[in-house]
Amino acid sequence: MTGEKPMIEFVLIPILIFLARVCDVTIGTIRIILLSKGHKILAPLLGFIEVIIWLAAIGQVMQNLSNPISYIAYGGGFAFGNFVGIWLEKKLALGLQAIRVITTNMLQSLGMILLDEGYAVTFVEAKGSKGPVNIIYTVVKRKEVEHIMEIIRMFEPTAFVTVEDIRTTYAGYFKPERPFRLMKKK
Numbered sequence: 001m002t003g004e005k006p007m008i009e010f011v012l013i014p015i016l017i018f019l020a021r022v023c024d025v026t027i028g029t030i031r032i033i034l035l036s037k038g039h040k041i042l043a044p045l046l047g048f049i050e051v052i053i054w055l056a057a058i059g060q061v062m063q064n065l066s067n068p069i070s071y072i073a074y075g076g077g078f079a080f081g082n083f084v085g086i087w088l089e090k091k092l093a094l095g096l097q098a099i100r101v102i103t104t105n106m107l108q109s110l111g112m113i114l115l116d117e118g119y120a121v122t123f124v125e126a127k128g129s130k131g132p133v134n135i136i137y138t139v140v141k142r143k144e145v146e147h148i149m150e151i152i153r154m155f156e157p158t159a160f161v162t163v164e165d166i167r168t169t170y171a172g173y174f175k176p177e178r179p180f181r182l183m184k185k186k
Helices: 004-036 042-063 068-092 109-116 142-155
Strands: 096-103 122-128 131-141 160-166
Touching (some): 042 068, 109 131, 131 142
Antiparallel strands (some): 096 131
């Protein structure tokens, strides 16, 4: 019997604390992202679940104050939970992003390529600090950004590019499927 208590206290409890922290911090990361994107129902629901898990984890730490492994598990779970949350958020790639490309290419070839790929594109002729430029603007799903960046690097490697999060849109054109792709997704 005496061997079981140290096993539970020094192995099982810290593992459970670690896993609880990984879960609550991962949920917290996703919740904050959803909150910033205006998800008024899902974000508070995740917050509720996050706090319940956190209470369970901190409760176990408080019940095992004499066990330094619990502290390490708590901190390690927090750190790893951040890693998992960021990884998961990147995989989910929720929301829309605006891509703005400023190029001195006056033929607007990059914009035409993006149009051929099925993206909605707005062209603006402008004057930059070194002369005339074209601004190519599009709003896409976050999952599409890397594909567009590959196209930009291939056809306009010297272009100035900005990518910004979009919280809401109204009207506009979003084509659900592109007719073909220049490059295969990895």
